[in-house]
Amino acid sequence: MARARAERLSYAYRVDRLWPTRVLRLSLYVAIRLGARLPVWANMAAWNAHRLPMLHRPLSVAYRRSLRPYPAQPPQGVDHAGPAQRRIQRRLERLRLTAGLG
């Protein structure tokens, strides 16, 4: 269990270093050096690949899953809404009540 978790995280961090984009960038760079006539966007992409979160999207499913937003799941006995959220919810409910929307 612990090993699986460690491996999953390790994979996440490896992807975090964006190795797929480096591979892509390197291949485009080599292609340009070898005289390939690429469209402007590809030339830019070759340089900017490391800046672009989308290019490695198909390759980082596990990473994206690991970052999927999730509601916090506090343990039993702890309110699922934090104090700030509770205060805002209370204000909203009061507003709805006074506006006849409650």
Place this chain on the structure above:
Amino acid sequence: MHVVLDLQVVQDEAVSLDVALRALDLALVLAEAPCGHRVTALLNGTRPAGLHALQQKLRRVLPPHAIVLWHAPATPAPGPGTLAAAALVRAAAVVALAPDLLLLGSADSGITAWPTAWPSPVTLAMADLFEPPEASGKAPWEVLVGRIAGAPARRAAPARRLRLAHLGPLPPQPTGVADATASVLPALCRYYDITLFVPEPDQVAAPLRAAFPVRPTTAFARLASGFDRILYQLGNSPFHHDPAMLLVDHPGVVLLHDTMLGDLTAHLAGAELGAALFAAEGWPAYLCLAEHGLQAAIRAHGCLAPLLREQMGAIVHSTFGVAQVHAAGDVPVWQAPLPLLYGAPGQPALLPRRAARTALGIAADEMLVVCFGAVTPAKCPGLLVEGFERAFAATGRARLVFVGALLDGSAPDSTRARVGVTGRVTPEAWRHWLAAADIAVQLRRNSRGETSGAVMDAMAAGLPTIANAHGAMAELPPDAVLLLADIPTPDELAQALRVLAEDAGLRHRLGEAGRRHVTTAHASEAAAAGYAAAIEAAYALPSGRVAADMLLKALAPSRLPADLLAQAVAATMPMHGIRRLLIDVSIVARQDIGTGIQRVTREIARRLLSGRVPGWRVEALRGDRRALLLAREWVAGLLRVPCPAPDDLAEAGAGDRILLLDFPGMIEGDDMLALRQAQARGAELVLVLYDLLPILHPEWFPPLSATVTAAYQRALLGCVDQVICISRSVALELHAALASGEVQRARALEIGWFHLGSDFRSDVAGAAPAEAVRVALAAMARMPSLLMVGTVEPRKGHAQALAACERLWAAGLDAALVVAGNQGWMTEAVCDHLASHPEAGRRLHWLRHPSDSDLAALYQASTGLLAASLGEGFGLPLVEAARIGKPILARDIPVFREVTAGQACWFAGEDAASLAAAIGDFFLAGRAGTLPGSQARRILNWDESAAQLFDQVMVAPWPLRWAPAAASGPPG
């Protein structure tokens, strides 16, 4: 110019790659070289794909606070209602940033629902700027500035008069706040259409009822949304009960007459005082309540935070008050003059002095010294009587009168014939005393941030006034009052009284100067102008407070559940009202097994949690099932008090600083993700780094443990914002590891260090030592001995030490080696050797579980400490030995040099011969009395250690900074 880059287009999977790529590229170019402009990036926090990577990119060119996330309501099935609500949240996030220019990724990624009443910035699409620079010949910023010049101007404010709701006590309620309000309301009418809300409208003074609409406070909640502005008046008394209850749900601007609202908080809380005090002021106030009682707790703590948390702003009457409010939280605060009460135009004129004296039955030639206002211990009545008696001991024609109600059993000595107290007087009698007096003395102590109306009255009446430089009174102009020290002596007061009594000319000049000051600076018009300016500034300020208020009103009609909307708003605009230092105690709170790091965590956390930090709230944090919780129960156990509130979600985000003090290597993956999410929302992560050994020397640890720990350390070091190490040596090691690429990181890192404390007491009294310890102590008494303290691990050098001692024993040296520490990992051979050694129990002693008192005795009995470890983060045993002046034989590694300040004997090699030679020399030098470090040295205690850590994390500049090498240029 403040430019907000809305980068939703980069996160949108439906947008073409080309557009997204160009938008991101332009954003990075603009942010990298802002040309004097301010750039903020706005991202959608609910779009997970690549969010983290995108943030990392932006963090290379923007500070963390300039990357802002907004969050859409997380409905299971998004529909039109969700989209509309999400657009409102996004628009409010922009409003909160108050940009001069909103730069959208593309023209069709605009915010669809922008309420007409909201201020809207100039908006441009990045796509419009996509012309290649060489085509236009201009840099992006030049193009932007050019476009903005031709863009439509911001919408003007509505021309109609603004409606203001006023909540606070009014005459005839017996409080100075009511009188001050009555005097300023006519002038405030110039700026607003005012409606007054009071508990009983029928009881309000007739002139006010004639001039203003007066409504019951019970109707306020229903009518509140119809007002443009809300003004609450708050003071530290039960008269302010209604405003204090209503302001939580209907934020506005709070006019503070006191900045210490402990009594009001106690009044509101009733039986729940402990919880209320904890909610208001956190652990220090709660501890104060538990240890010193209610009065001490509410005297020392202002309890402002919960009342001001969501308000648009606060108004106070003094610089002293501004500082008090700043210390209580991050609410914007303005200063305005306190309006005059009785000296204001339109008020009845004072009687001539002679007529007033006749009315009061006071002789014309008597020197009348008066103290105005309710008589409480805070007015120093005892000091005043003493000073008065000393000043006028030689003359019988003097009288001291306290004009005001007698409160709190603070009666001045009534046996003195020349001292009197009038009790509460009518306004007319008050004016008579103002007219009749020769000198006013207004002293204060234990200020609650109030500005004295009585001083204003005395000065307005032209009375020469003596005051002490305490609280707001210290800000009175020195030529308008006779200002004594903060805590004057009776002699100083007597001297001041004598000077004034003997010099009528001085009395007149001082009185006139005081009158000039208050009638100009504190005129009702000046006060009203100050109030109006502050109210407008508060509502115009770019802040989440105003935007949240607008957003909630706009979201109210939505059909989405309130909890989903509240979750989105709370995540987008977290309003804790105060910056928080959150100390991670995840592991020690889960299972305290007494490791060294857990001991450090407990000691540092205890001190940081129980000390007051102006402008900050310190709480403990623990990760549990993907949630970051405020660990109240654990802290209550640590501080040995009943738990004031259950553990609650921390909602960590912007304005919070998370101190990763506990051993992070065991943090579960989910907690790690929760930490990253907090960081994505703007929280800063500060890692306390104990050592880098799992990364630099994995061979010293079990393989799986080393791999996992090193992976977590690398992960944390890659994402935290600052690192504070437990020694300078570890900080330098980290810097070197970053420089060599051993630890990978994409953006700059600030590094600092502090030293651990040690409260190891050599005189600690404990239970009688165990048999093994007694045997060891007996051996140590007979022969020279070396003590090794620490778990038996591969890096600690036990094998080398044992081999060296074997050589020495074989050579005939009669010396003992005492090993104090349990068996660790990967040391089975060494431990077997230690346990079954022929010298065991004679010249070799292995004590697996020595208690603190055993350790103290062993330190005392030893000739010196042997520190043979190959690598350490700090080296606590060296510090403990140095504390009691025991000489140290240590391996020559930087961290040992650092913690002993060079005061030790050193050895280098890793073979038995070199250490045996060093031990021989050590004993010889000991016999000759030439060992360095034989004097007890002063060592940091935990208080000082916690203070060092706190200074480094919160105040001091970071001494080391690592930055990644500059990127190389583009290919071709």
